[in-house]
Amino acid sequence: DVQMTQSPSYLAASPGESVSISCKASKSISNNLAWYQEKPGKANKLLIHSGSTLQSGTPSRFSGSGSGTDFTLTIRSLEFEDFAVYYCQQYNEYPWTFGGGTKLELK
Amino acid sequence: QVQLKETGPGLVQPTQTLSITCTVSGFSLTSYYMQWVRQTPGKGLEWMGFIRSGGSTEYNSEFKSRLSISRDTSKNQVFLKMNSLKTEDTGVYYCARSDYGYNPFDYWGQGVMVTVSS
Numbered sequence: 001d002v003q004m005t006q007s008p009s010y011l012a013a014s015p016g017e018s019v020s021i022s023c024k025a026s027k028s029i030s031n032n033l034a035w036y037q038e039k040p041g042k043a044n045k046l047l048i049h050s051g052s053t054l055q056s057g058t059p060s061r062f063s064g065s066g067s068g069t070d071f072t073l074t075i076r077s078l079e080f081e082d083f084a085v086y087y088c089q090q091y092n093e094y095p096w097t098f099g100g101g102t103k104l105e106l107k
Numbered sequence: 108q109v110q111l112k113e114t115g116p117g118l119v120q121p122t123q124t125l126s127i128t129c130t131v132s133g134f135s136l137t138s139y140y141m142q143w144v145r146q147t148p149g150k151g152l153e154w155m156g157f158i159r160s161g162g163s164t165e166y167n168s169e170f171k172s173r174l175s176i177s178r179d180t181s182k183n184q185v186f187l188k189m190n191s192l193k194t195e196d197t198g199v200y201y202c203a204r205s206d207y208g209y210n211p212f213d214y215w216g217q218g219v220m221v222t223v224s225s
Contacts, residue, residue, distance in 0.1 A: 034211035
């Protein structure tokens, strides 16, 4: 199985700051990488797919980059609504696998 | 609008069978793949399997021997059944939608908490 390693596990930041989350795959997954946002009481939201393509409705302050094994989610000018947990997921080969998550907390 | 909602028993005894229903609206099950994902304290998010728009299934080998996914298109429902439950199966179970197999999950349900305990 493809192991997905996210870092950091926790990240504290303030509104207006920019943050980056890393996701590394144990083997090449091309650009078949998605980022999701998890908030309490809400359905998980697809933010980015194909490594860098914003899903419809995702604010432009979110961006994704990378291909192969190394990927990054960047959020510029954090807003209060962005404090959540973020997951990466590979859909290049079965079984689909997820990263362990990054909790973005308010500093 | 697209909606997915999981319903399940809440509490299941060890060795028993878990049954969860995902009821969808706003789209047709014959046009999309329906995925099942769970989140447990021990392993985080795990993809369990899916049912294709055509009705065939694919399972994560981790669960293959005890998992079954089916659907009733007339009721817009997808079903997960998993037998021989263990305490480690405690977690939140989600259904999600994807365009087809090699695609991300564009809509998720809010999940249903399942506790395996005697």
